[in-house]
Amino acid sequence: MRRIVLIFSFVFSFTFVHSQNRVENVSVGPAFLNLIDELDSCITSEGLNCIEIADKIIEKGKRERVDFMDYLYAKKAYYFLTRNEWDSVITYGRLALENPHPVEEERSDIWTYGHLVNAYYYKGDLDTAIDCCLKMAKILEDGGDPIELGRVYSNIAILLAQSNNTEKQIEYLQKSFKLLEENEDKGFIATAASNLGLAYLHKKDTINTKKWLETSLELAELSNDLVAKTQSNYILSTIEKDLNKSLQYSELSVKYADELKDKTSQSNAYYIHADNLYKLGKSDEAIYYAERAVNLAQEIGNKPSLLQAYKTAAGINYEFGKKVKAADYFNSYVILNDSISSAEKAREINEINTKYETEKKEKQLVEQELKIQQQRANLFYAILGGALFVVVFGGIFIYTRKAQKLKLKQLQQEKENAILNSFILGEERERKRISQELHDGVAAMIGAAKMSLESIPHLAQEKQQEQLSKVRRILENTHADVRYIAHNLLPTVLEKEGLIKATSHFAFEINETKLVNISVTDNNSNAQELSPQLQLMLFRVIQELVNNIIKHSQAQKAEIIFSNSPNGLQIEISDDGIGYDDTEGTGNQGLYSITKRLKSIGGNFKITKGKSGGTQAKVVVTV
Template identity: 35%
Template sequence: MKLKVLFFIVSSSVICHLTNAQDYFNLIPEDILNTLKEASKCAENRDNDCHKQYHHALNLAKAQNGCTGCVTVEMARHYINEGLLDSASHYLNKTNKYVEGIKNKTPDILALHAEYYTLVAMQHYIRGNMTSAMGNLLICAQLREEFGNFRNSAYVKMNVANIYQSLGNYEVALNYNMEAETVLKDYKDHRYASLAGNIATLYYDLEQNDSALVWGKKAIRLGEEFEAINPKIYGNYVIASVLENRKNDSAFFYIENAISLSKKAQSTRMLAASLSVYGQILQDHNRNEEALQYFEEALSIYNDLEEYLEAVNLYKIIGETLKALANYEKSSEYFQQYIKLKDSLLSEENRTITQELNTRYETEKKERLIAEKQLNLEKQENKTKNILFSGIILILIILGLFTYVRIKQKNKLKQLEQEKQNAVLNSFINGEERERVRISQELHDGLAALLSAAKMSLEAIPHLDETAKAQQIDKTKTILTNTHEEIRQIAHNLMPFTLEKDGLIAATQQFVTDLNNTGIIQLEFNNQTSKTPELQSQIQLMLYRIIQELVNNIIKHSQATKATVTFSHDPDNKLIIEVTDNGVGFDNETNISHQGLYSIEQRLKAIGGSFILKRNKSTGMQAIAKV
């Protein structure tokens, strides 16, 4: 059984991370840093409401005009550890915006930016997008090299090694880890203990068992020294697996340690792997009935985690164990499930083909970059020639073609206007395309997965006893109920039910309520008119989308804590929608010509309306739509 590395740097113990200060911690005042440490300890102990402490640290940073990006990057790390990737993305965007807003980047700021790319890579890694994860790690390594932090460069190499290991390229993964080990052995912190666990698993995967034993024992020793539980789990697991292959009774001691530590750390994936190995050890000692219990417990965990590549092997093992116990009927059921699940998974040959295609893609990508550089050089040469030619034309025009200049200017103005109209058209097309992509992703990631789970659940019913059948039917009902809710949510996103039934005012009130429930911003709704029911349904939908876009802009860009949506009407009975906030406002360079705001203006003009944007740095933004 191949081991899966769990030691991606960002997923290591949060409290251990904070006790080994990053370079950008120099930017954080002591009171805020202490608050972050308390929040990290809360997360380490898996207490409730840890996010409140993180938000308290962020509010302190805002009040002191401090390094808010340093706090938001730690908040993103917390949410990644909790599996809340959307929340993590929100705070990573704030971190990147903070860094991009600093013109003179000190080594501390570069360190913060490097950590941002590490966390972005972790998100892609969790989602299975290895190419994007690798790209962000390489950017991270480049930034760390700029300020000479070889220790953090070693951490990046550990992450790169983990990606290669997840792809099954164990030799390359081992080389990267050994390069990191040459640097980290002089520091010897909790991450060095994690590295020892990584190296032990790689030697085991490469069937170099003697080296696996050496590094497994080293991982246990370093885990004890730095009070890090994950290296101890992996060390005990690897040693038990090697000794199990050698039929050594000492395997019982190590695998029981691995199981106990996995339960303590609430590491369900490692618990399942350890239970499976324990079953194999018991089976080697002809204790098949005991082994069967551990195999079935491991299988249950893998199915709950949807780790079907691991589960398929256990179906076969359990079938063979039942056969040895002369329980042929139940053995047949497990073998049938094994065959069905195996046929539904990618074969090893397909995985190899996928990796080869990925390699070809990366090669072609590099060739395209080279071709683009050559094309840019040719464009630069052509640009120089065009400047010289334009100079000659300009002299000729000055000498006697004044009329031609005027015609040329008119044509140019006409062309610019056409380009501006094309930009608006493209913004509409791009908006529709993004909506199609979003709907496609929701159908694929949500609805398709639920239907697939319902199908598999139904297919399993004929093979179960009567009690298990009833439980399986209830499970299938739950899946179908979730499918129904997913369909309702998608339909609501396409055309809000409240808007279709009760109109724009009720839909806006519902939108405000839903957004307030997220806690991202405090949004108020003030209705001073009853005119909206007279508007056509298409116009009401367009106004609803404009309100959503303006509020989303406030959340992304204004740093506001409060916003208000007001409905009123002017003396001519025209509907007025006003959206205001208490954020930082816009600078003097921001205007309606920006594509998003310009799109709103053009949509309103198309129905005879108007759009005004007022900016004030001290009081935030005021957007007024009239129709």
């Protein structure tokens, strides 16, 4: 039998954060206390629906306008957390944060952030999870429970593992272990040591990996920490070269995971054990544990574990001749990986925008401070002028004004450089995004098609046509993806027929969506005579302005007119929406980008509010 190599991306032992801290200080009164006790009793009874009780408590709180609505919302979020209903956890967690207790010491924010960390983690939104963790740590660092802070540091490190920032990850884990050790924690310190072992494994430092795993198992024996025992054994299983010893470690990992009855730990232990069984040729057992890992991860909606379980099950089924199942698992892996990649792309776009907005605000603050300093300087020199000769006063005043103008000019240049750097960063990320789309989307789907085709000879005659249809659908989707990527790079119509035709085609596509109706008119302009590079730049400008109309104007109709002006080519884009007035084009990043690009080629851009409503944008380019 041919052997494949399965490369595992380990999921750290992530601890649920149930810190009460300030919640213990909340005073709710006897009437609410009885209802909350009833809800707690319901929550601990597995399988019971407690929504009616939770809603009753919240409605009572609203009627009586109580100060502790954050606690009541957090309580309902906790109920959904115990039922693995992540979207509902997020909904009620946000409500809790939006309605804080007026007394800081009685707020439920730490507890709520703990709910949100777990919900976002299991949904695969790791960036939001780490943001919640950092907010939680900030509160705990200001006089909170040090043991709870140690757990939060460990969770931050776990989330940092996704960014491959191993040094920062180890730094947080060491801070976690030190806090837990100093405060004589027995409940989590073994897991923290195990996480350190896994971090050093990612760093390919085998000596420190074994050292921390051995420390973890010693501490776990003292506290019977089943999480640490499970994780440490399956990591030791993967670094052990002797297959029989490796199998012994993975068997122990499965044993402890089953005792723990935690589905995430079981899923992780099962797919590692499945790989060992596969290497020893035990096909039935290997497939059983691989598929159990998938089922458990699906039950709790744990995307990081599910992604690895799909990959493992696909590889093992393929090698043992179950190619139809292998193709199904691999297709599921591709789809899930695609959804996580899409979320990452959206996050990168937000990062660029946030960076730009932050830099913009910082520059505004500096400019304001400079303005205040200028006013103080002017006052000082005015008083001084009464005592000094006019010539001396004039000299000082002129010198000061020049220095300040130079400073302001320098500041403006820095501001423009910062924004341009943001644009350059955006372009680089766009290139990486396209590369990632080709790798994760197109290449993966072709791989799935290949595996599906290879399985056809092994199928019954009546199943072969069904499998061919599945391959056809995969290839059609792949073809559509490639066309979409190519169209985004350089529209075919623009390349072959020029700016006017490309704009008309773009308007037609927008009209098909029914979002707004756009007409395009060419009044014998010379647009087709422009260089291809300039036509592409103007086409991107038109796209940006039309997108602004769709997003912000609430317009029903829009018109694009190409014409000649004394200064060259003129493009007018108008709509019948609510109007927008920003002559300098600095109202947002898109308009500022248009202004900068056109100025760089000697062009001009102006946007005004129409007399009878709507907005008119005018682009003039010297030909």
